[in-house]
Amino acid sequence: MGLRCGMRTTKCQLLVTSLCVMLLGLSIATLSTVTHYGLHFTLFSNISLESNAYRVIHHTAFYFGICLSMTLILAALLSSAAMVRESQCLTAMGFFCFALAFLGLIPAACWRYTHSTEVEESMMDVYDLVYEEVRRNASIFRRHELTAIHETFLCCGKRSPFGDATNIEHETCPSSQLRDAGQDCLQEIRGFLKKHMDFISILLGITIGFTVYGMILTSFLWFSIHFSSNLDRKGKYILRERHAARGGRCSTQEISASIAEGCTKCIKYLLFVFNFIFWLAGGIILGVALWLRHDSQTTNILYLQLGDKQAPNTFYVGIYILIAVGAVMMFVGFLGCYGAIQESQCLLGTFFTCLVILFACEVAAGIWGFVNKDQIAKDVKQFYDQAFQQALMAESETNNGRAVVKTFHETLDCCGPDNAIAAVTPLWRDDLCPKKDSVLKNFLEASSCHKKIDELFSGKLYLIGIAAIVVAVIMIFEMILSMVLCCGIRNSSVY
Known part of the structure; x- marks a missing residue:
């Protein structure tokens, strides 16, 4: 009886661990794909140089990440099947996949620890080589590559102690970065990669922990199945004889069936409650997304047009994705509620598949x-800087840079960017700034528009991040409960 109890505990823990390992595998696959095809990375890997060390790292990391994610997903699937079927063969195969993934994760973690700066150094070496070739008046193709790097990272050239400014910056840097003595590209590359590599280190650590725990659980389950098989064979004959001797009283198997039925009902109602919360969360996300879409501050700014150039629409792309996610969440929540009430394995399986797809999409969106x-x-600050420059230069009467700048200033209650010109803008161009009681008050109370733009979008992204974390936690609980309920419905049909 104690062996059976321990075996059931192990199966429950292995179910949760397998689900987490599957989600980690999907996360690693998504991260590998985003890294391999992301513009910040492909720019450097596609540069044709005789010694492009980053290209080797770029392709190796992608193929290693895909192979590792497939191994983790296979280990999770085999362990789940072994748990349901109580098969020694499937359990051994699941342990082998966990061990194989562990053997791949340990060298990756060691390489990350011992070569902590190799990725950023190789990328900066590529930038240095391209920059030096352009300084030596190389081909137009190299200038285009350097311009693409500057526009992608919103930086401009190299600063001391890495180098000095030259005339090539006038040809390859974005106008706003050139005018404001833009960011050092080496610092921008280092800062961008640090965030990315820190996230990878955390993901590797979590995956190693779950992989080790999965190996322990699969090995314990294998021994439990092996030692309980003989006891089950003997137990069947003993229970039949005792049942006949007791004159038809409830057997241990019947009591177990009653307990299993009660647990199944409890999980069923828990899943219904979580699905209702999930449905409400989908409605909240849909409402928040519609509010962000029609918020007066963002619409006033992002509907602006400077000549033939439209304001950046990246924010709205994210909002439209949130609207779609909210609608899909409401549908999936309804599907889960209906499947739980009907106790339908088909609906619960469809519900679980939809949750896995939604979770993978959320992980991809979170990484991006x-x-x-x-x-x-x-992007918005760069658009504002271009409009501000045109408004100061007053190139023509038909130029709408002045109207764009005034819209920014009135909407955000600010005046000028973050540079020396902005400090005196309220004094010599008070027609561009929000009206105060006096010119002196204009100067004293003027806020930087760059700072206001950062506050505007950081606050909204913070709200979106909190909502995403809450939804992810609910989805993990729902996936666990739906799998347990599906197994419970299947096992109850046997009794």
């Missing part, structure tokens, strides 16, 4: 948002 969390504000 983590890597590019400052990009939206940078």
Whole structure:
């Protein structure tokens, strides 16, 4: 009886561990794909140099990540099947996949620890080589590559102690970065990669922990199945004889069936409650997304047009994705509620599949948002700087730069960017700034528009991040409960 109790505990723990390992495998696959095809990384890997060390790292990391994610997902699937079927063969195969993934994770973690700066150094070496070739008046193709790097990272050239400014910056740097003595590209590359590599280190650590725990659980389950098989054979004959001797009283098997039925009902109602919360969360996300879409501050700014150039629409792309996610969550929540009430394995399986897809999409969106969390504000600030420059130069009467700048200033209650010109803008161009009681008050109370833009988008992204974390936690609980309920319905049909 004690062996059976321990075996059931192990199966429950292995179910949760397998689900977590599957989600980690999907996360690693998503991260590998985003890294391999992301613009910040492909720019450097596609540069044709005789010694491009980053290209080797770039392709090796992608193929290693995909192979590792497939191994983890296979280990999770085999362990789940072994738990349901109580098969020694499937359990051994699951342990082998966990061990194989562990053997791949340990060298990756060691390489990350011993070569902590190799990725950023190889990428910066590529930038140095391209920059030096352009300084020596190389081909137009190299200038285009350097311009693409500057526009992607919103930086401009190298600063001391790495180098000095040259005339090539006038040809390859974005106008706003050139005018404001933009960011050092080596520092921008280092800062971007640090965030990315820190996230990878955390993901590796969590995956190693779950992989080791999965090996322990699968090995314990294998021994439990092996030693309980003989006891089950003997137990069947003993229970039949005792049942006949007791004159038809309830057997141990019948009591177990009653307990299993009660647990199944409890999980069923828990799943219904979580699905109802999930449905409400979908409605909240849909409402918040619609509010962000029609918020007066963002719409006033992001509907602006400077000549033939439209304001950056990256923020709205994210909002439209949130609207779609909210609608899908409401549908999936309804599907889960109906499947739990009907106790339908088909509906619960469909519900679980939809949750896995939604979770993978949320992980992909979270990785993209983590890597590019400052990009939206940078794009809007660059658009504002171009409009501000045109408004100061007053190139023509038909130029609408002045109207764009006034819209920014009135909407955000600010005046000027973060540079020396902005400090005196309220004094010599008070027609561009929000009206105060006096010119002196204009000067004293003027806020930087760059700072206001950062506050505007960081606050909204913070709200979106909290909602995403809450939804992810609910989805993990729902996936666990739906799998347990599906197994309970299947086992109850045997009794």
